[in-house]
Amino acid sequence: xxxxxxxxxxxxxxxxxxxxxxxxxxxxxxxxxxxxxxxxxxxxxxxxxxxxxxxxxxxxxxxxxxxxxxxxxxxxxxxxxxxxxxxxxxxxxxxxxxxxxxxxxxxxxxxxxxxxxxxxxxxxxxxxxxxxxxxxxxxxxxxxxxxxxxxxxxxxxxxxxxxxxxxxxx
Ligand code: HEC
Numbered sequence: 217x218x219x220x221x222x223x224x225x226x227x228x229x230x231x232x233x234x235x236x237x238x239x240x241x242x243x244x245x246x247x248x249x250x251x252x253x254x255x256x257x258x259x260x261x262x263x264x265x266x267x268x269x270x271x272x273x274x275x276x277x278x279x280x281x282x283x284x285x286x287x288x289x290x291x292x293x294x295x296x297x298x299x300x301x302x303x304x305x306x307x308x309x310x311x312x313x314x315x316x317x318x319x320x321x322x323x324x325x326x327x328x329x330x331x332x333x334x335x336x337x338x339x340x341x342x343x344x345x346x347x348x349x350x351x352x353x354x355x356x357x358x359x360x361x362x363x364x365x366x367x368x369x370x371x372x373x374x375x376x377x378x379x380x381x382x383x384x385x386x
Contacts, residue, residue, distance in 0.1 A: 246336070253336035258318040262369030265317065269364040270345025272352030278342050279349050282325050282333070291353050301353035308354045313371035317347045344368070 242250075258264045279291070287293045291300030299305050307316055321343045325333040338346070344363045351357040357371060 249339055250336035252340065253322050253338070256318075256321075258314045258321070260312045260314055260369065262314045262365055265314070265365035265368065266340045267365065268340035268344050269362050270341050270343075270348050271362055272345070272348040272357065272359045275342075275345035275347070275349025275352070278338075278345055282338070283346070286326060291350060300350050305354060307350055308356070308373070309375045311373055311376045312369075313347065313351060313356070313373055314369055316350055317343055317368060320346050320350075 252266060256264045256266070279287075280289075283291070286297040287300050288295075288297070291305070292302055293299045300307055310316055321338065321340075323335050324346075325335065325337070327334050347368065348357055348361065348363045351363075351371065352359055352361075356374065357363070361367070363371070
């Protein structure tokens with residue numbers, strides 16, 4: 217009966233995949249970046265991460281243009297949008313840096329049609345740079361540290377419970 221359990225799990229995974237299917241609705245063929253943004257979910261091992269690289273220094277310039285109007289200068293928002301640096305930032309509690317990459321890749325910049333922002337408009341390199349910038353603002357990586365598919369999964373998040381490494385081998 218073991219195979220039956222496996223089948224159920226596979227089917228559940230497949231339907232979850234369906235729930236995440238892109239609702240592009242663009243009236244045109246989506247670009248490669250838009251497809252990537254919707255198409256991958258990045259786990260702790262980072263094996264789904266695409267090629268590309270970036271540093272916090274590169275991320276700072278992109279952040280200013282694409283993110284600061286919601287998240288504040290350097291991510292220190294005080295208002296309705298989440299703060300990405302400092303005492304109130306939730307991102308430092310994420311157990312895996314790959315989750316920050318995944319979130320920025322699939323959900324940021326948050327969609328605001330009037331001002332033309334839309335998720336899926338960042339390149340993979342920009343997502344690496346922005347992830348590096350967010351981590352840098354929280355003293356987790358250095359300004360010139362290069363993040364890519366190899367180095368990002370190795371970043372140790374400060375609140376990560378070491379016990380997790382034992383129960384969920386990566
Ligand atoms: C139009 C406003 C807006 C813009 C622009 C925007 N964000 Fe966000 N961001 C949000 C909101 C709102 C949330 C809360 C989660 C949600 O509602 O999707 C969020 C959440 C986040 C989070 C998770 C924070 C947490 O506390 O868990 C990260 C990381 C993030 N944004 C990064 C970025 C980056 C990087 C950019 C630039 C590419 C960006 N955001 C652009 C509005 C915005």
